[in-house]
Amino acid sequence: MLEMKDVYPRISLARLCRLLGITRQAYYQHYWEVSDITIEHQLILDRVVEIRQVHPAIGGRKLLYLLQPFLLEHQIKMGRDALFDLLAANKLLVRKRKRRISTTQSHHWLKKYPNLVKDWHPSKPNELWVSDITYIPLMNGFLYLSLVTDAYSHKIMGYAVADNLEAINTTKALDMALSNLTEVPGFLIHHSDRGIQYCSFEYVNTLKQNNIKISMTENGDPLENPVAERINGILKEEYLRHYPLTNLNQVIALVDDVVDRYNRLRPHQSINMVTPEVVHEKQLLINRTWSKKKQYVTL
Secondary structure, three states, X not given: OOOHHHHOOOOOHHHHHHHHOXXXXXXXXXXXXXXXXXXXXXXXXXXXXXXXXXOOOOOHHHHHHHHHHHHHHOOOOOOHHHHHHHHHHOOOOOOOOOOOOOOOOOOOOXXXXXXXXXXXXXXXXXXXXXXXXXXXXXXXXEEEEEEEEEOOOOOEEEEEEEOOOOHHHHHHXXXXXXXXXXXXXXXXXXXXXXXXXXXXXXXXXXXXXXXXXXXXXXXXXXXXXXXXXXXXXHHHHHHHHHOOOOOHHHHHHHHHHHHHHHHHHOOEHHHOOEOHHHHHHOOOOOOOOOOOOOOOOXX
């Protein structure tokens, strides 16, 4: 009986290298380089998994930014395209989902206010707050999240989770935002849609009692309140939808944690890859170029 070595005779490494026209030194060098690359890629993938435990669906550019200290520590060179290729090869690229449920009821008799920020942009924190309500999908339904965010730093100042769209819940978010102020701002505008929650007597009175100017969108176009819309998407797509949520108490606890992660740990492209907490608390001046078409879009 023929043995495998008779059918497929073994070729020595020296002969193989001669056939390929390379030296054994070049062969070993290539082997070592491939091994090193494989080890480096596995180190990066392990670190990506660690980061994604905190930020489950953070985008590739921000992921590369968060990886920089790790790459420097291990003397690994990797650019954006190489990281994207590595993530794609390991099925770690994030796919964005588009789903929209209306939370705005603007057909009501309550007073609506004009848009004060149409051609105006804040120059520091606590000059413009933006508010909005978004939905949180559960395993068997929905809850609602009211947010108040500083438009300059993108820091979430106040929030409230509820199982209904009553105005009292948006007011709770506003009360939290006001309680987080360390000093009374000299000039502050509050911008929202024309939903009944923001036009309610309780909400409007809270704004007026704190000398906050009231601004509202003119129609239902999301571009009239882009910071609020974008942050809604970040919280849902990058964090909340990655957990099996079933009840109000569970969501409240998770939102507390997620808002903290968002404010303190997530870098933002539009504020020079700094976190909202740092920009807000240190009153950093961000070198930002505003444009009508792309204002507030990239976070």
